[in-house]
Amino acid sequence: MSFLTILLLYYFESCIIASMEKAVWDVKSQFETYKGEAVFDAMVAEFLLSDGRFSPQMESTLAQYGVTTLPELVEKQKERLAGLPKLQSLFNEIEMPLIEVLWSMEKTGILLDTDRLKKTGEEIERAIVAAEEEIKKEVGFEINLNSSIQVGNFLAEKAGVPLAKTKTGRYATNENEIFQHAEQFPIIKKLLAYRMLSKLRSTYVESLISKVDEKGRVHTTYNQVAVSTGRLSSANPNLQNIPVTSEFGQKIKACFTASADHVFVSFDYSQQELRILAHLTGEDKLIDAFKNNRDVHKTTAMLLFNVEYDKVTKEQRMIAKTINFGIIYGMSSFGMSQTLHIPTDEAQKFIDTFYKTYPKIQIYYEGYIKQGKIDGFVETLLGRRRYVYEDPKRKFVDNNMRRVLINYPIQGSAADLMRKAMIRIYAEVVKNNSSVKLLLQIHDDLVFEVKNEKKTIDGLIEKVRDIMCHIHPLAVPIEVDVKRGKTWGEMEKI
């Protein structure tokens, strides 16, 4: 057989394979129908190919490509992907295989102890009634505490609290705005307590109970194409924003329970975004800190305030932590001044000192933004793209775009690595193993339900940790914190 013949055969074979794939919009929502079949998800493809401003919609995508049916659309998407090798591999090796993983997680669901949640709900209810009574006594007339307009009017005009206005001219009553007057006006603390409880009741007690199936489990829906950085989102119910901070929040989380003879085991990437920052920028001081397993916020504080590592105070560490995360998000001096409650010029000084401390971070970002403007896009470690566009409706395009771009390679690469790890974990640990179920992903955290046997748990920990830590080697070691517990609210580090 000549070389040409082989090439031709290869060409025809790939055409046949390509033409056998079924063109589908949103495979996951109809997974039972297409299970085991070769499919091409046009929605998922369009998520990679589009400019990232909106989630892809079928009607408008068809119109945009000037076609009327899915096979015509897919043909054109394939042509585009063929010219973009990195995106093509991302599509074939990450995005398409992820569909089954998410489908499986959704279908499995998580057991909710509704009796316990109802009791917690009653406790919250009592606290709400008490708070409401106290507040209403002080207000002196009928008021709906859930109405920010009524509350704003009362605080500003009756109680005399000096409140700022929102952009639409109402009084701003958000926590950040009113908390600064809490000492002078004690009603504010009661109001904030009421708000927290009321939020817990409506969003996390009543709504969760209504979503339990006949087996006592709740099933979220993961959206693979909602977030341009490549993070997942979770809805109906959203299990990615279950409370963690307050005491009642913990109690709600403790109502998510492992089934009989099972436990939860969770794996949490530790400081993953800052490790990726160290990797992308090659900043030696940050790399050293991670290599030597030092506290990264403390390290920044040490360099920023020019003190010994062991002499860093709590407050210095807190400031350093704010700056570390602020840099990741492209925070402005104003944003930082709000968070730290300091003047903007002081915040600006911290930022300048940060960049002087870590010069390679500044050099990296200058080159990265410049290249992004030249190419018209920026990309993550695995080649996910964010196109640089200008929104004519917004005034300060450059600043906003800049913030988006600065955050993108960090959050996006972290999301890439998590997606890749989930696929390997599913294939190697979950799919053909009835003792292990993958239930949840909360951005840098995976939660499994595992048969409560030492051998199974130990095996899972070894395997999952190995996959997560070595999924894409960086210039710094990757670390994963492992926890276990009978409920999601009572996980203990192991």
Add this chain to the structure above:
DNA sequence: TCGCCTTTT
């Protein structure tokens, strides 16, 4: 449907 507020990572 929009605006405000709150929750998470």
Add this chain to the structure above:
DNA sequence: GAGGGAAAAGGCGAA
């Protein structure tokens, strides 16, 4: 001189 942390979901009031 404005307007300023990244990205989501969702409840509720007001219109």
